[in-house]
Amino acid sequence: xxxxxxxxxxxxxxxxxxxxxxxxxxxxxxxxxxxxxxxxxxxxxxxxxxxxxxxxxxxxxxxxxxxxxxxxxxxxxxxxxxxxxxxxxxxxxxxxxxxxxxxxxxxxxxxxxxxxxxxxxxxxxxxxxxxxxxxxxxxxxxxxxxxxxxxxxxxxxxxxxxxxxxxxxxxxxxxxxxxxxxxxxxxxxxxxxxxxxxxxxxxxxxxxxxxxxxxxxxxxxxxxxxxxxxxxxxxxxxxxxxxxxxxxxxxxxxxxxxxxxxxxxxxx
Amino acid sequence: xxxxxxxxxxxxxxxxxxxxxxxxxxxxxxxxxxxxxxxxxxxxxxxxxxxxxxxxxxxxxxxxxxxxxxxxxxxxxxxxxxxxxxxxxxxxxxxxxxxxxxxxxxxxxxxxxxxxxxxxxxxxxxxxxxxxxxxxxxxxxxxxxxxxxxxxxxxxxxxxxxxxxxxxxxxxxxxxxxxxxxxxxxxxxxxxxxxxxxxxxxxxxxxxxxxxxxxxxxxxxxxxxxxxxxxxxxxxxxxxxxxxxxxxx
Numbered sequence: 182x183x184x185x186x187x188x189x190x191x192x193x194x195x196x197x198x199x200x201x202x203x204x205x206x207x208x209x210x211x212x213x214x215x216x217x218x219x220x221x222x223x224x225x226x227x228x229x230x231x232x233x234x235x236x237x238x239x240x241x242x243x244x245x246x247x248x249x250x251x252x253x254x255x256x257x258x259x260x261x262x263x264x265x266x267x268x269x270x271x272x273x274x275x276x277x278x279x280x281x282x283x284x285x286x287x288x289x290x291x292x293x294x295x296x297x298x299x300x301x302x303x304x305x306x307x308x309x310x311x312x313x314x315x316x317x318x319x320x321x322x323x324x325x326x327x328x329x330x331x332x333x334x335x336x337x338x339x340x341x342x343x344x345x346x347x348x349x350x351x352x353x354x355x356x357x358x359x360x361x362x363x364x365x366x367x368x369x370x371x372x373x374x375x376x377x378x379x380x381x382x383x384x385x386x387x388x389x390x391x392x393x394x395x396x397x398x399x400x401x402x403x404x405x406x407x408x409x410x411x412x413x414x415x416x417x418x419x420x421x422x423x424x425x426x427x428x429x430x431x432x433x434x435x436x437x438x439x440x441x442x443x444x445x446x447x448x449x
Numbered sequence: 450x451x452x453x454x455x456x457x458x459x460x461x462x463x464x465x466x467x468x469x470x471x472x473x474x475x476x477x478x479x480x481x482x483x484x485x486x487x488x489x490x491x492x493x494x495x496x497x498x499x500x501x502x503x504x505x506x507x508x509x510x511x512x513x514x515x516x517x518x519x520x521x522x523x524x525x526x527x528x529x530x531x532x533x534x535x536x537x538x539x540x541x542x543x544x545x546x547x548x549x550x551x552x553x554x555x556x557x558x559x560x561x562x563x564x565x566x567x568x569x570x571x572x573x574x575x576x577x578x579x580x581x582x583x584x585x586x587x588x589x590x591x592x593x594x595x596x597x598x599x600x601x602x603x604x605x606x607x608x609x610x611x612x613x614x615x616x617x618x619x620x621x622x623x624x625x626x627x628x629x630x631x632x633x634x635x636x637x638x639x640x641x642x643x644x645x646x647x648x649x650x651x652x653x654x655x656x657x658x659x660x661x662x663x664x665x666x667x668x669x670x671x672x673x674x675x676x677x678x679x680x681x682x683x684x685x686x687x688x689x690x691x692x693x694x695x696x697x698x
Contacts, residue, residue, distance in 0.1 A: 353585050380577070387579045387593040388533075410580065412590055 205255040212251015220244040234301035237317060283338070284321065290337035291320040304349040308335055348413065353386070356420040358407040359396070360427060363439040366403065368395065374434055375407050378426045384419045386410040402439030451642075452496050452609060453678060455522050455563065463521065464501025467558065468610035469493045470573045473503040474560060476517040483560055483569050484509045491574065496609045512568040522561040525649060526570065526679045527612060527635040528554055531589065533581050534596040540628040547619045550598040553611040554635050556649065559679075573610035581632055591632065598631075607648055612640055615653040617669075622658045631656075636682040638668065641675035650675060 193199065220243040224236045231239065253263060278285055295318055300306050304315050306325065313327035323340055325333045348354070362371060372393050379391040392408040407427065411419045431437075452467050462475030462482075469489030475482050486507025489495070532554040542548070555576045560568045582588015599605050605613060614633050620626055638651040653669035671677065 351586050352588075352590065353580060383575045383577045385577070387577050389580060389585060410585070412578065 201258050201260065205258040208251055208255040208258055212254065213248055216244045216247035216251070219247060232301060233303050234318065237302060238295065283336075287321045287337045290341040291318070291322075294318060294323070294337055294340055299345060300347045300349075304347055307346040307348065308340060308343050311335060352412055353389075353410050354413045354416045355408050355410050356416065356423065358409070358420070358424055358427060360405045360407055360431070361399070361402050361439055362405065362431070362436055363402045366436050368403070368405075370434070371405065371431075371436065374430050374436075375405075375427065378407075378423060378430050379409055381426065382409075382419060382423060384411055384415050385423065386412075401441050452498055453523050453525050455520050456498065458519055458521055459500045461500045461502060464497070464499060464503070465523065466495050466497040467573055468495065468608065470558070470571075470610070471504050471507075472523075472558065472560075472571075473501065474521055475503065477511075479513055479515075479517060481512045481514060481517065481521070481560075481568055482509065483512065485571060487575065492606075492608075494606065494608050510569055514562070514566075514568075518563060520563050521568075522563055522565075524559040524561060524679060525612070525640060526557040526559050527638060527640050527651060527682065528557065528572075528576065528592055529636060529682060531581070531591045532576070532594050532633045532635050533579050533591045534594045534598070534631045534633060536598045536628065536631075537595055538597075540598055541625055542618050542620045542628055543625045544620055544623065547617065548600060549615055549617045550600055551602050551605055552594075552596045552598060552614050552616055552631060552633060553605065553608070554594060554614060554633055554651070555592065556610050556612055556640075581630070596631070598628075602646065602648075605648075607646070609649075612649040612651050614638070614651045615669075615672075617653065617655045619655065619657040621660050622662055623660070626658060634666070637684070639671060639677055639681055640679040641671040641677045643672045643675045645672070645674070649678070 220240045223243055224231075224240040227239065228236050256263060256266075300315055300318075302315050302317060305313065306315055308325075311325055311327060311333050313325040313331075313333065316324040316326050316332075320337075322334045322336050325335060327333055360371075360375075375393050376391070379385045385391065386409070389410045391410070392406065394406055396404040396406045398404075407423075409419075409423060452465060456463050456465075458474060458476060462473055465472045465474075466489075469491060470485060470487045471489075473484045482503075484503045484507055486504040488504075488507075534552045534554070540550075555572060555574045557570055557572050559570045562568065576592035576594060579591050579593035580588050581591045597604070602613070602615075612635075614635070616631060616633070618628065633651075633654065635651060638654075640649060640651055642648075643650045650672055652671050655667040655669055657665045657667070659665060
């Protein structure tokens with residue numbers, strides 16, 4: 182048994198079969214290096230003109246095809262007939278497809294996500310409970326960094342099915358503040374006070390104008406909505422300032438927040 | 450009135466009050482400490498310059514430098530975004546009219562070393578922000594301003610913290626135009642001093658509504674004999690053609 186193997190190995194070495202192995206290996210390594218070099222150079226040269234998302238796509242779009250070509254060349258060097266692979270590929274695809282439905286679904290969803298362009302790398306998005314900055318959009322999943330610095334991987338399938346909110350799409354955002362006041366409050370006076378609050382904050386846009394309207398008459402008081410537009414970069418800060426300013430203003434004017442009151446009557 | 454230019458900074462530091470803003474600059478061994486506070490009334494026209502104590506509160510920045518000299522240069526500059534001026538009373542431009550109006554816009558102050566190196570820049574009045582565009586999706590972030598759009602320049606108060614732009618409106622269209630807002634592309638304008646009136650002025654603008662409803666904006670020169678104080682922040686072009694809505698609405 183060992184002799185047979187030894188003889189086979191000797192004849193393989195004598196026939197020069199190892200050389201083709203070596204060549205195939207060299208081709209693969211060379212191909213990988215070229216792929217890395219080309220994709221990195223392309224991405225670097227064009228990085229000024231492309232956003233992070235496109236740069237990433239370009240890098241991958243050049244790296245993998247070159248690597249695949251070198252793999253084919255290496256297999257040919259080993260004497261494998263690639264047409265057999267092509268024939269087998271159909272059957273293999275079906276088999277793999279059944280075996281990896283989830284992955285395939287993620288993969289196809291990934292292509293849709295990239296093609297649709299609803300968000301790109303660097304945007305702030307909200308998907309379900311996850312709220313953060315997009316780090317990368319990959320074939321299987323989207324990676325998000327939340328604002329408490331957690332790394333979240335969201336499968337593409339989920340992204341395609343879920344409502345994705347992109348908070349970085351438009352330049353402006355509207356902060357909706359809800360203010361509750363008692364029934365004794367003069368609503369015209371309240372409106373004037375809220376307008377003063379908006380005027381005092383330079384980053385609250387004068388146009389589109391702030392909106393002030395009564396949302397609902399609740400059992401304990403009146404619920405008023407005060408909506409102010411601002412650019413999205415300052416949203417969190419300005420909203421917090423407005424909220425504090427509204428409270429201060431209303432306190433100064435003697436308008437208190439309502440509290441629940443029950444009247445109890447004793448039977449006569 | 451004149452607050453820009455080179456100033457000696459003595460031991461206590463330089464205290465400059467321009468309108469509602471008080472600025473104080475003093476030097477340490479390797480730094481310039483710049484403090485400012487905006488505590489005046491919006492219409493304040495005070496200008497005071499001289500040695501003085503720093504304001505008690507307000508904002509502060511330390512600019513660390515290789516070498517500290519005894520002089521600093523203060524300079525005016527126009528806003529870093531376009532200014533949208535809304536006439537206090539609605540303005541109508543009937544067919545075939547050509548009128549020149551005067552519109553004010555807020556100024557920034559630049560603190561420089563004598564060799565031109567900038568240490569700090571801040572608005573003398575913080576103007577409110579506004580959006581200029583057909584929708585909340587499309588448009589441009591600007592500063593808002595209210596204007597009396599006076600035809601007669603002498604009606605406008607001389608203010609140290611605002612520049613005046615002369616805007617000529619021409620209506621060659623077939624209908625009257627209601628001018629609700631005027632967008633002044635101030636980052637593309639030069640700032641100068643009109644010696645005759647003692648005002649800070651910008652290059653004049655000409656906004657023409659053509660027969661094809663297209664609007665054209667042209668930058669005209671500074672008043673004759675005006676001294677140039679600041680170059681445009683952005684490269685200016687001779688004329689921009691826009692859809693009518695992009696200029697006045």
